[in-house]
Amino acid sequence: MTKTNKTGRWRLTKYALMGTSALMTAMGTQAAYAQDAETDEDTEVITVTGVRAALQTARNTKREADTFVDSITATDVSQLPDLSVAEALARVPGVVTQRFELGGSDGDFPSPEGSGNIVRGLQYVRSEFNGRDAFSANGGRALEWASIPPELIGAVEVFKNQTASMIEGGLAGTVNLRTLEPFDRNDRIAVVVADTIYTDQAEEWSPGLSVILGDRWETDAGEFGLLGSFSTSELQSSINGFQYGPLLAVPNPDAPGTTMALPGGWQARDAEIGRDRDSFYVAGQWRSNDGDMELTLKATRVENTVQTDERTIEFFTDAESWAAWSILEDSSSRNIIPFTSAGIPRCSGAGEAANGGIGICENLIPIDGGLMESGVVSNNLRDWLGQTGNLQTPLQSLAIAQTNESVTQDFSANFQWRVNDRLYIELDGHYTDAEATLERLWAGGNHFADYRFDFSDTENPEIELFLSDSVRLADWGGTFRGADPGVLGDLADPRYAFLLYAADQFEDNTGDLYALRGDALYEFDGDGWFDSVEFGARFSQREQTNRNAGLNWGGIAPPWAGGYLPYANRADAGAYDVADFSGFQGGGVFLGDITSIVFPSRMQMQDYEAFVNSLANEPLIASGPNGDGNLQIGDWVPLRQNGMVDYVNRGSEGSVREETTNLYAQFNYGQEFSNGQSVSGNFGLRYVRTETTGGGIASFAEMAEDNPADPLQPRDFLPETAAFLDQANTANTIDASYEYFLPSFNLRWDLNDEMLVRFAFSEAIAPADIAALNSNQATIAELGYVVDDTATPPVISDIVLGALRVYGGNPDLNPVESTNIDLSYEWYFGDDGLFSASLFHKDLSNIIVYGDETIDAVTLDGYTVPVIYSGNLNLNDGTVEGLELSYQQFFTQWPGLWGNLGVQANLTLLDSETTALPSVRDTEGDGVEGFLSVYRWEVSDLLGLSDTSYNLIGIYQDDRFEVRVAYNWRSAYYSSYRDFVTGNPILQDDIGFLDASFRWDVTDNLQFRVQAANLLDTQATARQEVDAAGQTYARSVFDNDRRFEFGLSYTF
Structure with missing residues (x-):
């Protein structure tokens, strides 16, 4: 009999995609070529071109894999209108591109290119670069695929289950990017690609250029090959986002005695995003003349810079938001629609404590008077700003300048040796x-203006700003400044724009990893069930240092401190710009005469030192060295002093060292039967031991200094607690370890030459993000205030200690664990046809979520209280199961031009169940449930999991032309359990994108291509869950660019 898994070439790196087709089609060549240059009697030479070749290669990879695998080749990545690997992977069954950060405080702003991928509804995806560890120094474990240029790609494989020979970590899946190699090509190659991208909302053109050169030589010492590539690209993008605050409970002016819901503020965010990306790659290969030895060396460097300039107009009250509203008596513009609720939270997610204490925002207020979806709103409450004249709503103009830079380098060496025939x-x-x-x-x-709003169509909001009396504030000397009373102001007039605050934030993260691996394969002789055995060992060491300082907020000239400063009075005439929002989201959002507003200068914002110096040299702003010798401007002490950021004293600096040892053994088996059927597969065991050392600082939040003029200081009531918190910061090092034995079993049952059934079982783990393992930990005291209600007015009679709470990293986190089962039916028909149906089930445990754990107890000031850790913990379990359907075919049997048509389609259906996070917690360890930092409404869905997603792609290809139209859709999913602004869970709505591409082979060497993305100009909308019944209200609506790429490629 014939061994079913014997290959014509030995190569221990499994499933290697034949690099020639990937290389040539990716760079736009039109010549036919062979997939493998080797002369071997077992190798079949296949001539393939274009997208049909790519689909055929991916199909064959799936069929021959020894576990569940889907893939794309370089043709897919460059042919589809995708600017990064992250977007291209969304075409793979069961994979979706994540455009919003999950669970983070900034998770409500999308990425223009996609920020990562989720496999089968889970975030626990391992990323590999040529089968090796790959990561970005952002504190996670995954490589930022959005930063990888398509020009580097030979193929991308998505492994959805495990074998013992695979490196652990891919609980949801493993995404492996394979780069091009010199021996992928029979002879010399030289290709140049030049393109430009137009983004319609930004109205910008962005150039790109890539070059690839390669050759191979035969010598007496063996065959040598060398290949190098360089690519550079830019992308200018624009994102417009309108966001809604939480619903607030206010009296209904049209139905006295009832309470209605009112949209509690809004934001209009205009962001311009520029991305520059450069990549450098070189690969060298040597093969002995007898073909028994092969050496491959590779070096890669990717540089990525993203500059974001954002301007936002917003109105969110910063304290007592439930009381800060005045519904102006203009009933003709007011519309209140029916709406009831058993209870919505009193206020926002910022944890407002004024006039009520911690947890006041979580108090639920019943709604029986409807929802106000349009009307005129003003400010009803005293304002910290101290203005005179009409007490109008305090609008804010916020400018943000942000620069993200990343550099990733990878160097590798691989040696393969065929010792003998076995x-x-x-x-x-x-x-x-x-x-x-x-x-x-x-x-x-700050600016002051009342506004009319109409949110009856939350995807097309309307805002009209208007002014009545001019607003005047007092400067440092107590003089009221601004126009004369009774004179109408203009928000574009710097006399009515009041400089308020500044904030800064810095991160500086570095990481490195080295790994050594040795593998061996021994082939058995004879016709038995066992074909071969693989075994090996691996050691890796990763070190990561994360430094973070900020967000460091400080008042510059706050009016409540007597520091009013209009931009018109600035000594620096270039300190401000005027931005026009009349065209925001295509126009129609800001109505009326007031559509322009003063902002801090964009040019200064892009130059940190220029911005700081401009403020420091302003004679109307108090500035100078503070007690620590640092420059202080108003109340703001910039983080970067003399070009340096003190992360230790003004932020955090944590390090993690992680060492992992692996051993594995895997048996490969196969057998053919007389009825034409056969079985093959593998089973094995992988051992994992990881030792982690988390380094950081143990710090203590000191109580306020004693003030003799104020007898109600915590130090006066709790001297022992104060002394405990006065202790000096100390180095904090924590060691931890874990080990696992991970079994796996894979079976492929070939029913005939076209059909097979596949089964897989494995146990998998996904380690915690490495940044979460640092030991930076801060201890604070949670206090309770005892109020004497018999006094008039009531007074605080005692301050008691409730708990000590520790915040920070957790080196003791264990990996998330999963038991995985997959079953599929696969039908391979014709040269490129495929139909497959896959069922899968995952049992998850040790899911990492934010929570509390009592770790100790301490007695201070006569109170024995718990020490509670608040942070990432292994607290949750869950299941994910689903169905994947895939189909592809070219209709070559159809007559004429119809025979050039093809189709790709896939559908993924998911169902999940997990323990709902609690909506209340015992925050003081006293057995009484409180509300601090709670998760509202006990959402049981996993973040990022869409129940349904699908791709539908139509293809036309003949000798000269290639057209592809692709539609990608996913259903709603949760992106956050608790949004910072609203405090509510956030649900991203269903969304679909239509893309297209066109290629024309002008000559055998020259190709012209056009690619378009987001042709439908799709809006990304999201909702917030506002009550326990699951009722929702709008949270955001974002408009992204449509992208059009025009390019030429020439093959020499």
């Missing part, structure tokens, strides 16, 4: 280092 050895080593920095600067001003 024994193969592979040695592999690689080193990766990564850097990632963030610089973010905020500057805000």
Whole structure:
């Protein structure tokens, strides 16, 4: 009999996609070529071209894989209108591109190119670069696929289950990017691609250029090959986003005695995003003349810079938001629609404590008087700003300048040796280092204007700003400034724009990893069930340092401190710009005469030192060295002093060192039967041991200094607690370890030459993000205030200690664990046809979520209280199961031009169940449930999981032309359990994108291409869950660019 898994070429790196088709089609060549240059009697030479070749290659990869695998080749990545690997992977069954950060405080702003991928509804995806560890220095474990240029790609494989020989970590899946190699091509190659991208909302053109050169030589010492590539690209994008605050409970002016819901503020966000990306790649290969040894060396460097300039007009009250509203008596413009609720939270997610204490925002207020969806709103409450004249709503103009820079380098060496006809050895080593920095600067001003709103169509909101009396505020000397009373102001007039605050934030993260691996394969002789055995060992060491400082907010000239400063009075005439919002989201959002507003200068915002110096040299702003010798401007002490950021004293600096040892053994088996059927597969066991050392600082939040003039200071009531918190910061090092034995079993049952059934079982793990393992931890005291209600007015009679709470990293986090089962039916028909149906089930445990754990107890001031850790913990379990359907075919049997048509389609259906996070918690450890930092409404869905997603792609290809139209859709999913602004869970709505591409082979060497993305100009909308019944209200609506790429490629 014939061994079913014997290959014509030995190569321990499994499932290697034949690089020639990937290389040539990716760079736009039109010549036919062979997939493998080797002369071997077992190798079939197949001539393939274009997209049909790519689909055929991906199909064959799926069929021959020894576990569940889907893939795309370079043709798919460059042919589809996708600017990064992250977007291209969305075409793979079960994979979706994530455009919003999940769970983070900034998770409500989308990425213009996609920020990552989710496989089968889960975030626990391992990323690999040529089968090796790959990561970005952002604190996570995954490579930022959006930063990888398509020009580097030979193929991308998505493994959806495990074998023992695979590196652990891909609980949801493993995404492996394979780069081009010199031996992928029979002879010399030289290709140049030049393109430009137009984005319609930004109205910008962005150039790109890539070059690839390669050759191979035969010598007496063996065959040598060398290949190198360089690519550079830019992208200018624009994102307009309108966001809604939480619903607030206010009296209904049209039905006294009832309470209605009112949209509690809004934001209009205009962001311009510029991305510059450069990549450098070189690969060298050597093969002995007898073909028994092969050496491959690779080096890669990717540089990515993203500059974001955002301008936002917003109105969100910063305290007592439930009381800060005045519904002006203009019933003709007011519309209240029916709406009832058993209870919506009193206020926002910022944890407002004024006039009520911690948890006041979580008090539920019943709604029986409807929802106000249009009307005129003003400010009803005293304002910290101290203005005179009409007490209008305090609008803010916020400017944000942010720069993200990252550099990732990877160096690898791989040696393969065929010792004899049965024994193969592979040695592999690689080193990766990564850097990632963030610089973010905020500057805000205040304006005063009432507004009319119409949110009857939340996807097309309307705002009209208007002024009555001019608003005047007092400067440092107590003089009221501004226009004369009774004179109408203008928000574009710098006399009515009041400089308020600044904030900054810095991150500086570095990481490196080296790994050594040795593998061996021994083939058995004879016709038994066992074909071969693989075994090997691997050691890796990763070190990561994360430094973070900010967000560091400080008042510059706050009116409540007597520091009113209009921009018109600035000594620096270039300190401000005027931005026009009349065209925001295509126009129609801002109506009326007032559509322009003063903002801090964009040019200054892009230069941190220029911005700081401008403020420091302003004679009307109090500035100078503070007690620590640092420059202080108003109340703001910039983080960067003399070009340096003190992360230790003004932020956090944590390090993690992680060492992992692996051993594995895997048996490969196969057997053919007399009825034409056969079985093959593998089973094995992988051992994992990881030792982690988390380094950081243990800090203590000191109580306020004693003030003799105020007898109600916590130090007066709790001297022992105060002394405990006065202790000095200390180094904090925590060691932890874990080990696992991970079994796997894979079976492929070939029913005939076209059909097969596949089954897989495995146990998998996904380690926590490495940044979460640092040991930076801060301890604070939670206090309770005892009020004497018998006094008039009531007074605080005692301050008691409720708990000590520790915040920060957790080196003791264990990996998320999963048991995975897959079953599929696959039908391969014709040269490129495919139909498959796959069922899968995952049992998850040790899911990492934010929560509380009592870790100790302490007695201070006569109170024995718990010490509670608040942070990432292994607290949750869950299941995910689903169905994947895939179909592809070219209709070559149809007559004429119809025979050039093809189709790709896939559908993924998911169902999940997990323990709902609690909506209340015992925040003081006293057995009484409180509301601090709660998750509202006990959502049981996993973040990022869409129940349904599908792709539908139509294809036309003949000898000269290639057209592809692709539609990608996913259903709603949760992006956050608790949004910072609203406090509510956020649900991203269903969304679909239509893309297209066109290629024309002008000559055998020259190709012209056009690619278009987001042809339908799709809006990304989201909702917030406002009550326990699951009722929702709008949270955001975002408009992204449509992108059009025009390019030429020439093959020499």
